[in-house]
Amino acid sequence: MSAGGGGGGAHAVIPQNNIIAFGIVGGLLGIYGAYFLVDIVGPYMSFLGALGAICGIVWGAAAVRRVANYGLGTGVPSIGMLALGIGIIATTFGLAVGGILGPIVALIFAGLIGLVVGFLANKVLNMGIPIMVQSMTEIAAAGAITIVGLSTSMIGTFMFFDEVVNGVVVAQGVASGVMTTGYIAVIFIAGGLAILHPYNANLGPDEKQDRTLACAFEKGAIAMIIAGIVATITPFASGSLTILIGVAIWYVSFSGFYKRVKRDAYMVTGAGLLPSKEELE
Amino acid sequence: MIDIVGIIAEDFLNILLITLGGVLISLGVHLVPVGGAPAAMAQATGVGTGTVQLAAGAGLTGLVTAGYMMNVTDSMGLIIASGTVGAMIMISVTMLVGQWMYVYGVGCPAASAKVKYDPITKDRQDLYVSQGTEGHAIPTASFISGIIGAGLGGFGGSLIYYSLLSIENGLPEADFIGIASIFAIGLFFVNAVIPSYNIGGTIEGFHDPKFKRFPKAVFASFVATFLAAIMGVVAIGGM
Numbered sequence: 132m133s134a135g136g137g138g139g140g141a142h143a144v145i146p147q148n149n150i151i152a153f154g155i156v157g158g159l160l161g162i163y164g165a166y167f168l169v170d171i172v173g174p175y176m177s178f179l180g181a182l183g184a185i186c187g188i189v190w191g192a193a194a195v196r197r198v199a200n201y202g203l204g205t206g207v208p209s210i211g212m213l214a215l216g217i218g219i220i221a222t223t224f225g226l227a228v229g230g231i232l233g234p235i236v237a238l239i240f241a242g243l244i245g246l247v248v249g250f251l252a253n254k255v256l257n258m259g260i261p262i263m264v265q266s267m268t269e270i271a272a273a274g275a276i277t278i279v280g281l282s283t284s285m286i287g288t289f290m291f292f293d294e295v296v297n298g299v300v301v302a303q304g305v306a307s308g309v310m311t312t313g314y315i316a317v318i319f320i321a322g323g324l325a326i327l328h329p330y331n332a333n334l335g336p337d338e339k340q341d342r343t344l345a346c347a348f349e350k351g352a353i354a355m356i357i358a359g360i361v362a363t364i365t366p367f368a369s370g371s372l373t374i375l376i377g378v379a380i381w382y383v384s385f386s387g388f389y390k391r392v393k394r395d396a397y398m399v400t401g402a403g404l405l406p407s408k409e410e411l412e
Numbered sequence: 413m414i415d416i417v418g419i420i421a422e423d424f425l426n427i428l429l430i431t432l433g434g435v436l437i438s439l440g441v442h443l444v445p446v447g448g449a450p451a452a453m454a455q456a457t458g459v460g461t462g463t464v465q466l467a468a469g470a471g472l473t474g475l476v477t478a479g480y481m482m483n484v485t486d487s488m489g490l491i492i493a494s495g496t497v498g499a500m501i502m503i504s505v506t507m508l509v510g511q512w513m514y515v516y517g518v519g520c521p522a523a524s525a526k527v528k529y530d531p532i533t534k535d536r537q538d539l540y541v542s543q544g545t546e547g548h549a550i551p552t553a554s555f556i557s558g559i560i561g562a563g564l565g566g567f568g569g570s571l572i573y574y575s576l577l578s579i580e581n582g583l584p585e586a587d588f589i590g591i592a593s594i595f596a597i598g599l600f601f602v603n604a605v606i607p608s609y610n611i612g613g614t615i616e617g618f619h620d621p622k623f624k625r626f627p628k629a630v631f632a633s634f635v636a637t638f639l640a641a642i643m644g645v646v647a648i649g650g651m
Binding site for chain 1: 448449462463464465468583584586587589590591594595597598599600601602604605606608609610612613628629631632635636639640643644646647648650651
């Protein structure tokens with residue numbers, strides 16, 4: 132079916148291991164930073180969660196780029212939806228049983244399901260992609276970080292349950308603040324698109340890693356802005372700083388993306404306006 | 413600390429039902445005529461979009477109809493039937509409108525390139541396939557196959573949803589429904605992508621030779637869903 136790369140390993144300037152480290156360390160730092168600093172400093176620190184999510188998104192997009200370059204046969208979007216599907220399952224489990232270790236448990240179990248699905252894809256479905264197992268593990272784990280990060284920036288915590296003192300809710304949990312309200316659907320689509328879209332938009336023989344990743348940063352910034360808009364109407368997180376930083380990151384990364392598009396294009400030229408009826412006759 | 417073994421033992425039936433639901437979704441996807449990008453240009457038989465999008469559309473409608481039925485009754489049969497019919501209606505509408513586009517917009521007849529005669533109407537197919545294409549639009553066999561596939565998918569999806577909501581726990585009802593639905597959606601996506609890798613992105617329906625590959629995807633879905641079901645049941649049961 133749809134095109135999906137040249138059927139070989141993708142050329143990479145930044146080694147994948149560095150991107151994995153960036154995704155895991157950056158993602159967890161952002162999520163835990165948001166969790167602790169919201170308590171210590173104030174609700175506006177919830178933007179750190181979205182920064183963590185951007186790290187996860189960039190990691191996911193880099194992994195999608197690597198695996199989809201072999202040609203999945205189904206189009207790139209399927210793997211992004213798979214990442215978020217696994218991510219949702221692992222996040223629910225991880226945050227519900229993990230308590231303060233929730234994001235780490237979610238990350239590990241997402242990787243575990245990803246590992247199993249990757250193994251099944253290669254051994255049972257005979258997809259024959261050498262990096263399938265590693266990439267599925269990475270993509271699923273990146274999906275989990277994205278979901279936890281965006282949830283944290285929306286409500287200011289990753290605790291699953293409401294914190295109730297004397298019958299008054301003092302902090303909203305992910306269960307009631309993100310899942311019941313339906314914001315999880317926003318995370319699903321915004322996060323999933325951010326992971327699958329960069330390679331889908333840039334694929335082709337002239338695909339370059341830095342251009343794809345610049346696009347991933349830009350999509351992550353859009354997800355961050357959306358999380359900020361949601362945070363403005365949730366009681367225990369503040370959205371304005373999230374939106375401002377999101378717009379700034381979007382501007383910088385979109386300029387970077389546009390610069391790289393111009394660099395890689397054979398020629399950029401203005402096509403002018405459509406000719407008028409008289410000119411055509 | 414949650415008593416993980418206790419919850420698994422107590423809800424083992426629900427784990428099995430969730431796994432069965434995942435397997436049914438996986439089987440159902442094999443029956444939906446997915447044409448992917450070539451079909452969007454009327455160069456392959458089927459609806460012109462990916463497996464995941466079609467399965468998600470039908471499956472989510474199934475969840476909505478099942479959830480609505482759950483409002484008024486507790487009967488497992490009615491809830492699952494409602495989810496099944498919801499998904500079938502959704503896919504039928506999608507295929508019907510797609511068919512109008514192909515016939516009146518693109519101007520091509522419905523034809524399958526995989527078989528010489530339509531297995532249901534016995535109409536000749538190969539004469540109507542344009543040169544250089546792999547069929548176009550949605551022939552009768554594919555249409556019927558798609559309805560059956562969406563029915564299986566909707567059945568599986570609402571079975572997962574119903575099983576998750578049968579787990580005993582201490583959550584407020586609104587939170588419980590929210591978590592169960594999003595979990596069912598997550599499982600739906602995983603089980604839509606696995607068969608999509610199996611068929612390489614496109615299939616015409618039960619008459620397509622690729623359909624014979626379904627045991628592999630069903631096995632893969634079984635393993636993946638079983639693992640996810642344990643996690644879901646432990647998470648929800650422990651609340």
